[in-house]
Amino acid sequence: MSQDDDKAPIVRIEALNKHFGSLHVLKDIDLQVAPGEVVVVIGASGSGKSTLIRCVNGLEEFQRGQIEVDGNLLKPNGKSGGALQAIRTEVGMVFQQFNLFPHLSVIDNVMLAPMRVRNVSRQQAEDTATRLLERVGISDQARKFPSQLSGGQQQRVALARALAMEPRLMLFDEPTSALDPEMIGEVLDAMRELAREGMTMMIVTHEMSFAREVADRVIYIHKGEITEEGTPEQVFDNPRNERTQSFLARVLTH
Amino acid sequence: MDSTFQFDWQAAFDSIPYLLKGIPYTLLISGVGLAIGFVIGIIFGLLRISPMAWLRWIAIIYIEVFRGTPVLVQVLFIFYGLPQILGGPIDAVTAGIAAIAVNSGAYISEIVRGGVQSIERGQREAGLSLGLTRIDTFRFVIWPQAFRRMIPALGNQGIISIKDTSLFAVIGVGELVRQGQIYIATTFNALEVYLMVAVLYLAITLSLSVGLRLLERKGLVGQ
Numbered sequence: 001m002s003q004d005d006d007k008a009p010i011v012r013i014e015a016l017n018k019h020f021g022s023l024h025v026l027k028d029i030d031l032q033v034a035p036g037e038v039v040v041v042i043g044a045s046g047s048g049k050s051t052l053i054r055c056v057n058g059l060e061e062f063q064r065g066q067i068e069v070d071g072n073l074l075k076p077n078g079k080s081g082g083a084l085q086a087i088r089t090e091v092g093m094v095f096q097q098f099n100l101f102p103h104l105s106v107i108d109n110v111m112l113a114p115m116r117v118r119n120v121s122r123q124q125a126e127d128t129a130t131r132l133l134e135r136v137g138i139s140d141q142a143r144k145f146p147s148q149l150s151g152g153q154q155q156r157v158a159l160a161r162a163l164a165m166e167p168r169l170m171l172f173d174e175p176t177s178a179l180d181p182e183m184i185g186e187v188l189d190a191m192r193e194l195a196r197e198g199m200t201m202m203i204v205t206h207e208m209s210f211a212r213e214v215a216d217r218v219i220y221i222h223k224g225e226i227t228e229e230g231t232p233e234q235v236f237d238n239p240r241n242e243r244t245q246s247f248l249a250r251v252l253t254h
Numbered sequence: 255m256d257s258t259f260q261f262d263w264q265a266a267f268d269s270i271p272y273l274l275k276g277i278p279y280t281l282l283i284s285g286v287g288l289a290i291g292f293v294i295g296i297i298f299g300l301l302r303i304s305p306m307a308w309l310r311w312i313a314i315i316y317i318e319v320f321r322g323t324p325v326l327v328q329v330l331f332i333f334y335g336l337p338q339i340l341g342g343p344i345d346a347v348t349a350g351i352a353a354i355a356v357n358s359g360a361y362i363s364e365i366v367r368g369g370v371q372s373i374e375r376g377q378r379e380a381g382l383s384l385g386l387t388r389i390d391t392f393r394f395v396i397w398p399q400a401f402r403r404m405i406p407a408l409g410n411q412g413i414i415s416i417k418d419t420s421l422f423a424v425i426g427v428g429e430l431v432r433q434g435q436i437y438i439a440t441t442f443n444a445l446e447v448y449l450m451v452a453v454l455y456l457a458i459t460l461s462l463s464v465g466l467r468l469l470e471r472k473g474l475v476g477q
Contacts (some may be wrong), residue, residue, distance in 0.1 A: 011404035
């Protein structure tokens with residue numbers, strides 16, 4: 001795959017199965033994501049869409065199948081060895097609840113991982129962090145603590161924090177679901193810009209108009225299975241599966 | 255029996271210089287004992303939440319044994335019992351330090367466990383997802399937050415252990431209570447002297463409370 005690495009998928013999920021006790025959360029998921037592609041995963045709550053992207057950076061273990069990210073292989077039941085660390089270093093994640101480190105200032109949140117994981121100097125980490133905070137429009141808040149920021153600002157810091165590791169892939173787990181409505185736009189704008197710059201992204205969201213706009217491909221998950229997959233036009237305008245139709249009817253009318 | 259008892263202020267004040275000689279022992283035993291207890295508490299508190307069951311069990315047994323038996327029994331066991339095994343005497347101050355260490359260590363283990371478990375799961379996930387190792391995630395993300403939450407409970411334990419050192423009068427450690435007893439043996443002013451002993455304990459514990467309150471307030475910045 002290294003010969004034609006522009007075409008080779010950066011994520012390759014094969015026959016992925018996950019159980020929570022007796023609950024079969026993910027059923028035979030096959031999915032590939034190409035470099036630069038933006039894949040939006042939609043589905044009802046409890047469908048397994050968050051679990052799916054959490055498997056990609058090993059926050060969830062799975063029981064069967066495999067996930068390959070940028071040449072590193074995740075195996076079932078947490079037996080991936082050093083691959084897990086390698087993947088987490090190359091894959092950034094933005095969470096629904098932001099999960100900023102409340103005891104660290106905004107800029108220290110962004111500097112921590114590059115200094116500890118990539119061994120960059122404090123000066124270099126600070127320069128990168130300053131540039132990233134500028135890019136997401138928070139440079140004037142760098143010395144504040146997360147609790148002094150609005151939800152939208154916190155989520156943009158979380159984005160900058162993930163980008164500071166120069167990830168090859170970004171995962172977004174419902175990044176705007178915990179935000180007040182007036183702050184959703186600023187976070188989506190930052191993500192939109194990231195997509196435009198060519199970042200590979202896997203996004204779980206309920207923001208359907210955003211999905212339609214930025215997605216190269218939309219995936220609909222129902223009860224742990226991919227039941228619909230295609231371009232935003234295909235999935236939103238001409239869904240073939242009746243479950244997708246009724247889900248879209250419910251979310252799009254609201 | 256004299257029913258017209260007069261509180262002898264002079265006797266109370268006279269006893270103070272003598273009682274003060276006990277304070278270094280009280281502070282030494284509680285200070286060193288708690289410092290060791292803190293290290294024990296971190297180790298066993300973390301073992302207590304280890305993913306490996308046998309490590310958890312080691313911690314549970316340690317905690318239950320030393321939390322479930324009186325400090326007095328522990329120090330008697332160490333001072334009179336252990337020499338029979340070791341074949342040589344144990345210094346009374348050392349026995350006191352050891353008793354405070356193992357006893358406070360058991361309580362602090364539970365404080366550490368509670369503090370670490372109180373940190374939201376998302377914090378760990380955020381650290382790991384950034385590529386930090388599990389150890390770095392603990393060291394830079396979980397522990398600083400957990401420690402801040404532990405301060406009030408650690409303060410409580412400090413105060414309890416300081417007061418527990420008063421029990422070591424029974425093995426002859428020259429701490430506060432012991433100094434009071436010796437003084438009373440010659441002057442018979444039990445009321446005055448024990449009141450002064452109580453006042454001195456209060457002075458120590460109140461300084462600790464005030465110090466911790468300042469530390470907490472400082473720690474609150476940025477939360």
